[in-house]
Amino acid sequence: MGILCNTYRQVLGRDPEIKASPWGTDGGLLSQLANIPVVVFGAGVTEVAHYPNEYIEIKRILEAAEIIALIIMEWCGVA
Numbered sequence: 001m002g003i004l005c006n007t008y009r010q011v012l013g014r015d016p017e018i019k020a021s022p023w024g025t026d027g028g029l030l031s032q033l034a035n036i037p038v039v040v041f042g043a044g045v046t047e048v049a050h051y052p053n054e055y056i057e058i059k060r061i062l063e064a065a066e067i068i069a070l071i072i073m074e075w076c077g078v079a
Contacts, residue, residue: 003071003075004039004041005018007067007070007071007074008067011063011066011067012063012067021040025040041064041067042064043056043060043061043063043064043065044056044060044061
């Protein structure tokens, strides 16, 4: 999780909020059945997820995309 936290700080200039998910995700299958560590990360706020008029601000999508792209680049050894 270090690379995600470091990249999050680099892009957004603050520490990420790390907490247990109060809802189920497919990550639970991986962690419980296959003993694979899981981190759920993405854009938006959970307060409006899966409700009528659900939305994610474009700015938040772009921030998440930048974080994910930088993580992939570092993982693949791209300078």
